[in-house]
Amino acid sequence: MGAPFSKISEVTRFLTRLSCDRLILAGDIVDGWQLKLIDDKWTVRQSAFFSAIMKMKEAFDTEVVYVTGNHDDFLDYITPCQLFNISFINEYIIEEEGKRYVVIHGHAFDSVTSGFRWISKFGDVAYNFLLKFNNIWNKAREKSGKEKYSFSKAIKHGVKKAVNLISGFESDLANFAHSKKCDGIICGHIHHPEDKILKNGIRYMNCGDWVESLTGLVEDESGEWRILRYSDLVEG
Numbered sequence: 151m152g153a154p155f156s157k158i159s160e161v162t163r164f165l166t167r168l169s170c171d172r173l174i175l176a177g178d179i180v181d182g183w184q185l186k187l188i189d190d191k192w193t194v195r196q197s198a199f200f201s202a203i204m205k206m207k208e209a210f211d212t213e214v215v216y217v218t219g220n221h222d223d224f225l226d227y228i229t230p231c232q233l234f235n236i237s238f239i240n241e242y243i244i245e246e247e248g249k250r251y252v253v254i255h256g257h258a259f260d261s262v263t264s265g266f267r268w269i270s271k272f273g274d275v276a277y278n279f280l281l282k283f284n285n286i287w288n289k290a291r292e293k294s295g296k297e298k299y300s301f302s303k304a305i306k307h308g309v310k311k312a313v314n315l316i317s318g319f320e321s322d323l324a325n326f327a328h329s330k331k332c333d334g335i336i337c338g339h340i341h342h343p344e345d346k347i348l349k350n351g352i353r354y355m356n357c358g359d360w361v362e363s364l365t366g367l368v369e370d371e372s373g374e375w376r377i378l379r380y381s382d383l384v385e386g
């Protein structure tokens with residue numbers, strides 16, 4: 151919320167199609183940096199997102215956990231706490247079906263965002279600029295009957311790959327999960343949905359984002375985890 155290219159209507163629709171015992175929001179839900187930068191107004195769509203969560207709580211008695219990220223780090227002043235019957239926390243442990251998973255946003259293991267916050271902020275401005283440029287570019291491509299191109303996705307994938315190489319993001323996360331005696335780690339932050347096994351047999355799951363990938367992670371009754379796409383649930 152607050153980021154100019156977030157797919158807020160899509161995530162709201164996604165949530166209204168789901169029923170779950172527990173909903174974990176893995177950080178960067180409210181973009182405090184963008185809200186500060188562009189002085190965005192609280193819109194009807196943003197209210198609809200929160201009311202979808204509240205309806206879920208009422209209808210299914212869903213437990214809601216909000217794990218803070220780097221864009222909503224203004225919440226770090228108050229975490230851990232309970233507000234509106236939602237737990238705000240930096241790190242959350244899931245224990246289900248004999249498995250332990252630690253949920254964090256992941257920014258603490260990204261040396262670019264945790265070590266050099268101003269570089270990251272610059273990256274954020276650049277990212278939004280690229281998305282804007284990509285929209286204009288695609289309008290022109292559409293007119294000439296060409297397929298849409300995700301410029302920012304290509305660049306971001308490249309940049310994040312570099313970040314991975316430099317900081318060993320995933321391997322640090324695996325070490326962290328291991329130190330927490332967990333079987334796996336669940337995070338977000340790098341905008342790339344993933345489900346794979348890392349060293350020490352640690353399962354690494356990334357929920358992706360609601361800017362481009364439009365994905366979430368779901369655990370079914372038997373404890374099986376998978377990536378669920380907006381297109382699977384809403385259009386499929």
Ligand SMILES: [Mn+2]
Pocket residue numbers: 178219220221255257338339340
């Ligand atoms: Mn983040």
